[in-house]
Amino acid sequence: MIDPHTGFVSLVSDSALLATSRTNYTLQVQATDSGTPPLSGTAIVGINIVPPGVVTAGSLQQEIWTNIGSGT
Numbered sequence: 178m179i180d181p182h183t184g185f186v187s188l189v190s191d192s193a194l195l196a197t198s199r200t201n202y203t204l205q206v207q208a209t210d211s212g213t214p215p216l217s218g219t220a221i222v223g224i225n226i227v228p229p230g231v232v233t234a235g236s237l238q239q240e241i242w243t244n245i246g247s248g249t
Contacts, residue, residue, distance in 0.1 A: 179206065184241065186222065201225045 178189050186204075202224045209217040220241070 186224075199226065 179186050204222040204224065205219055206222055207217055207219045209215050
């Protein structure tokens with residue numbers, strides 16, 4: 178699930194992850210605004226699954242900046 182206000186990506190249920198040995202996922206995410214005409218964009222999101230205890234931070238956050246040139 179992606180929070181429409183913050184962009185935070187979370188799992189509705191982690192049971193699917195527990196049933197597989199996969200260690201990474203790649204998602205293609207599309208966002209569309211409510212303008213006239215509506216504008217949209219896509220991004221690739223990579224998710225790496227790490228064993229419990231490897232991540233020491235309580236929370237990790239990534240900012241996605243808008244209105245900047247490609248490759249900056």
